[in-house]
Amino acid sequence: MTAVLEDPVEPVEVAVPARPRVFARGKGLIGLVLVGVVVLAGLVGPLLVPWDPYAQLPDANLLGPSGAHLLGTDDLNRDVLARLLAGIRVDLLISFTAVPVGALIGCAVGALATVNNVLDVAVQRLFDVLLAFPQLILAIGLAAVIGPGTSSVMVVVVFIEIPVFGRLLRAAVLKVREAQYVTAAEVVGARKAHVLRTHVLPNSLEPVLVQLALSMSVAVFIEGAMSVLGIGVSPPEPSLGAVLKTALGYLDLNPLFAAGPLVVTAVLVLGFQLIAQAANAARGA
Amino acid sequence: MSTTERNPVLAVRGLEVSFGPAPAVRGVDFSIAPGEILALVGESGSGKSVTARAVLGLLPATAAVRGSAKLKDRELVGAGEEELREVRGRGIAMVFQEPATALNPVHTIGWQLSAVLRAHRKATRAEARAEAVRLLELVGLPAASVVKYPHQLSGGQKQRVVIALALANEPSLIIADEPTTALDVTVQAEILALLRDLRDRLGTAILLITHNMGVVADLADRVAVMRRGELVEQAEVGDLFARPSHTYTRELLAAVPRLGHRDPASYSAESTTDALRLAEIVVRFKDFTAVDHVGLRIGHGEVLGLVGESGSGKSTIGRVAAGLLRPASGTVSVFGGDPVAARRDLGFVFQDAGGSLNPRMTVADCVGEPLRVHKVARGEEYRRRVAELLDAVKLPASYARRRPRELSGGQRQRVGIARALALGPRLVIADEPTSALDVSVQAAVLDLVTGLQRDLGFACLFISHDLAVVDSVAHRVVVLWQGKVVEEGAHHEVLRAPREEYTRRLVSSVPDLDRAFARV
Numbered sequence: 001m002t003a004v005l006e007d008p009v010e011p012v013e014v015a016v017p018a019r020p021r022v023f024a025r026g027k028g029l030i031g032l033v034l035v036g037v038v039v040l041a042g043l044v045g046p047l048l049v050p051w052d053p054y055a056q057l058p059d060a061n062l063l064g065p066s067g068a069h070l071l072g073t074d075d076l077n078r079d080v081l082a083r084l085l086a087g088i089r090v091d092l093l094i095s096f097t098a099v100p101v102g103a104l105i106g107c108a109v110g111a112l113a114t115v116n117n118v119l120d121v122a123v124q125r126l127f128d129v130l131l132a133f134p135q136l137i138l139a140i141g142l143a144a145v146i147g148p149g150t151s152s153v154m155v156v157v158v159f160i161e162i163p164v165f166g167r168l169l170r171a172a173v174l175k176v177r178e179a180q181y182v183t184a185a186e187v188v189g190a191r192k193a194h195v196l197r198t199h200v201l202p203n204s205l206e207p208v209l210v211q212l213a214l215s216m217s218v219a220v221f222i223e224g225a226m227s228v229l230g231i232g233v234s235p236p237e238p239s240l241g242a243v244l245k246t247a248l249g250y251l252d253l254n255p256l257f258a259a260g261p262l263v264v265t266a267v268l269v270l271g272f273q274l275i276a277q278a279a280n281a282a283r284g285a
Numbered sequence: 286m287s288t289t290e291r292n293p294v295l296a297v298r299g300l301e302v303s304f305g306p307a308p309a310v311r312g313v314d315f316s317i318a319p320g321e322i323l324a325l326v327g328e329s330g331s332g333k334s335v336t337a338r339a340v341l342g343l344l345p346a347t348a349a350v351r352g353s354a355k356l357k358d359r360e361l362v363g364a365g366e367e368e369l370r371e372v373r374g375r376g377i378a379m380v381f382q383e384p385a386t387a388l389n390p391v392h393t394i395g396w397q398l399s400a401v402l403r404a405h406r407k408a409t410r411a412e413a414r415a416e417a418v419r420l421l422e423l424v425g426l427p428a429a430s431v432v433k434y435p436h437q438l439s440g441g442q443k444q445r446v447v448i449a450l451a452l453a454n455e456p457s458l459i460i461a462d463e464p465t466t467a468l469d470v471t472v473q474a475e476i477l478a479l480l481r482d483l484r485d486r487l488g489t490a491i492l493l494i495t496h497n498m499g500v501v502a503d504l505a506d507r508v509a510v511m512r513r514g515e516l517v518e519q520a521e522v523g524d525l526f527a528r529p530s531h532t533y534t535r536e537l538l539a540a541v542p543r544l545g546h547r548d549p550a551s552y553s554a555e556s557t558t559d560a561l562r563l564a565e566i567v568v569r570f571k572d573f574t575a576v577d578h579v580g581l582r583i584g585h586g587e588v589l590g591l592v593g594e595s596g597s598g599k600s601t602i603g604r605v606a607a608g609l610l611r612p613a614s615g616t617v618s619v620f621g622g623d624p625v626a627a628r629r630d631l632g633f634v635f636q637d638a639g640g641s642l643n644p645r646m647t648v649a650d651c652v653g654e655p656l657r658v659h660k661v662a663r664g665e666e667y668r669r670r671v672a673e674l675l676d677a678v679k680l681p682a683s684y685a686r687r688r689p690r691e692l693s694g695g696q697r698q699r700v701g702i703a704r705a706l707a708l709g710p711r712l713v714i715a716d717e718p719t720s721a722l723d724v725s726v727q728a729a730v731l732d733l734v735t736g737l738q739r740d741l742g743f744a745c746l747f748i749s750h751d752l753a754v755v756d757s758v759a760h761r762v763v764v765l766w767q768g769k770v771v772e773e774g775a776h777h778e779v780l781r782a783p784r785e786e787y788t789r790r791l792v793s794s795v796p797d798l799d800r801a802f803a804r805v
Contacts, residue, residue: 180640184704187607188655189628198654202645 028278031213034271038264042088051079053086053238064254071260074246076236083238084260090150090239091268095219098154102161103212110166111201114173115192124170127163135160135218136225143231150239153232157219168211172204179203210279217272224265240265292357294319294458294490295340295377300352300362302332302339302514309335311514312352317458320488322480324505324522326495328537328723329694332514333494337460341377342369356458375405378451382463384443387450388435394421394446395431401453420449424479440595441472445479452483462494469594469750474794477503496723498541499796502526510534526798540728542753543798549777552587552760558621560585560712560744561606566615568601568768575601576612577768585711588738588745590759590776592752594791598768599748603716606746607633619712627712629659632705632743636717638697642689648675648700649685655707674703678733695726702734706741713738714746719754731758752795756780764788 051057051069060073071080113123133141139156146152176182177200185195220240226232227241228248235242240261247257293316302310310332317323325333338344340354340361354361356376361369373379381387389397398417402408408416418428424445435443444464451459461480465473481504484491493505501508501522509519510533518531529535561583568576576598583589593599604610605617608624608631619627635641642651653671656662662670672682678699689697698718705713718734719727735758738745749755755762755776762779764772764787772785783789 181643187633
């Protein structure tokens with residue numbers, strides 16, 4: 001074997017950019033802007049609006065939109081815009097804490113379960129039970145036990161997300177575990193913990209990141225639905241769902257009451273969904 | 286068969302294909318006479334498959350095709366979808382590389398043949414059925430195959446069915462894209478014989494696309510060599526092998542490993558202990574016995590070639606030797622101990638170098654992983670060792686920070702070899718390390734492996750289906766067949782003067798470049 005005709009710099013047959021940078025363009029950008037606008041409104045908005053979300057204003061019962069009250073006032077004489085902006089904070093708080101907590105617990109349980117077959121079957125059946133409930137039925141059931149309130153919305157979101165993330169990570173781990181680079185690490189003599197930490201988990205996390213964005217939108221939706229049903233954020237605390245519930249009672253007086261919370265919810269959910277879609281496209285799925 | 290330019294079946298003139306700004310085929314001219322077999326050869330990325338697909342209009346919409354490709358009098362470049370559909374199957378048929386995916390798993394062979402027959406002509410069910418039987422017999426399959434499903438057939442039988450499908454509507458040209466690459470050598474020899482026989486009997490012209498020079502030597506009348514989208518040389522097969530005029534063709538031919546071209550290399554045992562000793566190994570997967578009472582031994586510094594066709598159990602033995610798989614019975618000893626305990630002295634090179642490297646790690650991290658796992662070196666010392674390893678496999682230091690996907694196939698395999706050598710192993714197990722690579726890259730990688738083996742003196746279990754490759758690296762050869770050792774001995778004896786019937790069949794099935802020289 002004498003022939004060496006490999007060029008010193010062999011051509012790279014696959015021209016690869018570092019990573020398809022599609023995320024920050026198109027859908028991903030729109031999603032980020034939509035979510036960003038809502039987050040900004042929640043953070044800065046309450047400082048700009050002169051009204052207190054809890055203050056009952058004299059002679060301002062169910063006023064329509066006007067210069068002083070851009071979205072009008074509600075049945076208890078409170079400024080709707082002020083309540084809406086304060087409500088955004090509550091929703092974001094729920095999304096950005098409950099979803100990661102649920103994801104963390106779900107991923108830990110899902111990953112641990114793959115270690116042992118018996119444990120795996122047990123955990124899978126438990127997830128089956130949780131997933132068998134429609135989300136709102138589960139929400140009503142849990143709220144019946146722990147009572148309504150912001151914290152119960154969070155608990156519900158955590159419970160809904162645990163099996164979702166558990167399943168997702170388990171499937172990804174099982175797939176990656178069959179990859180040849182895992183065998184390559186085993187043949188070197190690497191310990192299970194090393195293989196899991198350096199090879200299996202980093203290559204399994206992509207779908208989890210996508211699901212995070214998707215679950216944020218689910219959390220917003222759950223909060224809205226629970227509050228409208230009267231088992232979510234409890235009065236007088238504002239939230240998107242709470243503002244909507246008040247508005248729904250007076251739709252015949254002025255349909256515009258519902259416009260604020262509906263638009264904000266729609267923008268937030270759409271934004272999260274677009275981010276998830278773009279993230280999914282960026283990972284080449 | 287001479288180059289008849291009078292009435293070519295297919296005449297391609299100035300064909301250009303580009304994907305966006307990147308040209309894939311840059312002005313290709315060739316023609317095929319009736320009953321002629323033209324081989325289009327080249328390494329991966331040379332544009333040979335793109336050329337064939339452009340002729341059939343099978344390229345994705347992102348491809349821009351210019352030039353001309355005429356099937357008799359019909360222009361195919363720029364033809365409408367309706368016209369191309371008429372041509373496909375009837376004028377030109379295609380045989381694909383992977384017969385398993387070219388057949389529909391939920392329908393019988395007869396159903397699939399009938400469907401193709403009735404797509405282009407009016408025939409009753411019974412007529413189509415009778416014709417299907419006739420086609421199956423034509424490709425050497427029993428008539429009873431008509432009621433079988435693809436999964437009931439072997440790889441070679443499936444490829445025969447695919448050829449029968451191609452022949453169904455009596456095309457004047459068959460485009461065969463790597464028709465034997467997925468098959469074992471003995472099966473490959475049968476399929477090549479079938480194609481040659483069909484050409485002789487039916488006079489069908491064949492455009493054979495392949496990277497395998499041996500297949501070309503066996504089957505083709507004329508050869509067109511492609512490189513980077515251009516046709517560098519076109520000649521009668523005998524002329525090309527005897528007097529290649531282009532440098533690239535010469536290099537390509539020189540890179541092809543050949544049986545019996547290496548001086549007999551012998552290995553003298555210096556110590557009484559063995560690097561690897563397997564005795565009475567049995568591995569079962571459920572009811573299937575993959576390895577059946579196999580015993581083999583490798584001395585210190587010896588290279589043992591393990592050859593066999595797919596399903597012979599050779600990779601399973603590699604996994605057993607590496608301690609990745611526990612045999613049902615039998616003993617494995619690596620340097621006198623358990624393979625799991627000997628991990629520090631053991632390196633493993635995988636067939637699919639890309640798949641064996643973590644896509645999220647840099648080249649340096651991949652190579653240095655064994656050092657980190659065993660905590661042999663850290664800090665400055667670690668970086669120096671990694672740099673040395675990259676240097677040993679002739680990768681530039683600047684590649685250290687790249688990810689595996691930014692490397693070519695050959696470079697990735699170099700990274701895999703560097704990782705296997707990281708701990709200075711005394712035994713390296715290489716499972717088909719070059720079978721996914723182009724010949725010229727394979728030559729360079731084999732060169733590297735033999736050089737390193739000579740310098741570092743590690744023992745090596747070299748697993749391969751390619752007899753010529755094994756002949757060029759191994760001291761001793763073990764031939765496996767259906768999980769059993771058939772023959773064992775020095776490489777030049779087993780592979781050049783085989784004693785056993787099976788080994789003889791294996792050796793004679795290897796498409797041989799030397800035979801092409803003899804045909805001149």
